[in-house]
Amino acid sequence: MSGEPVRVVLVDDHRMFRSGVKAELDDSVEVVGEAPDVDRAIEVIREVRPDVVLLDVHLPGGSGRGGADVPPGCAGVETDKGRPVRFLALSVSDAAEDVIAVIRSGARGYVTKTISPTDLVSAIHRVAEGDAVFSPRLAGFVLDAFGAAAGEIAEVDEELDRLSAREREVMRLIARGYQYKEVAKELFISVKTVETHVSSVLRKLQLSSRHELTSWAMSRRLL
Incomplete structure (x- = not known):
């Protein structure tokens, strides 16, 4: 975790929670913007172009029953380094449908708010580098959903070959x-x-x- 700090935007509708997260992050992570809802998140992300967006999956202004997705229009935004802005979900929810929805919408990872500060910093860095990161018990949801889809695709490819x-x-x-x-x-x-x-x-x-x-x-x- 050497070099320039990872530039992060925090998106959560609870100001106290955002403040708490900022207080727990070390110097290898720099919070360059905050947003309480989807509309403001879109503005901030496009303006500051962070490396990672740390977001709650149930945001005011989101889609579905709570907005379990990446803010629309932000999936293709690039950082100043020319890399895509990457999204890491941080949520109290560990429901399978929330995990799958946010990953399908473009997030690179999903961790719950019970994560330790050290593990959260590590997850942010890993996502910034392009890795996919999930809390241990959530990984099974992703494997079940996307592993099955990958198997179906492989079967179709084999038949088409x-x-x-x-x-x-x-x-x-x-x-x-x-x-x-x-x-x-x-x-x-x-x-x-x-x-x-x-x-x-x-x-x-x-x-x-x-x-x-x-x-x-x-x-x-x-x-």
Whole structure:
């Protein structure tokens, strides 16, 4: 933790809590801005462009039932160093839905307010460096949610790898409801070639009809 301090913006609707956090941080972290709600957070983040935003997940002006997300319009803001501003959630909530919501919206980590000052400073530095940081019992929520999604993506990729680039083009058009003649015109190939590609796609994916192909593509969000 040498070099310049990590520049942080604190976002929480309780002023006393923000003051308490500032008092617990060491010299390796510099608080360069504060905000009590989403609208002010957007202004401060865009103005000072910190390395890390430490935010509560239930902010006034947020979306959903409490605003469990990164302030809209801030996910693409960059620091003075040209790196993306990174977000670390600090919340009293350890509910799975809050953890998943804030990570899906772009946060790099999620820790609860029971974290020790030393661990919080460490988490801020790690997030600033690009790591993902979670309180131990929350990591399981993230693995369950995103690990399952990663497995599904890997399965789809494996299935698509069986198809050639041209077969993928034909597959998507057929799954969208194109007739063979329409596919041929779209891809500048003969109807006979389309038929050959469709037969190959069905065989490689172990499907028996265009209807099954459409269902397969829709279930994998390939249309």
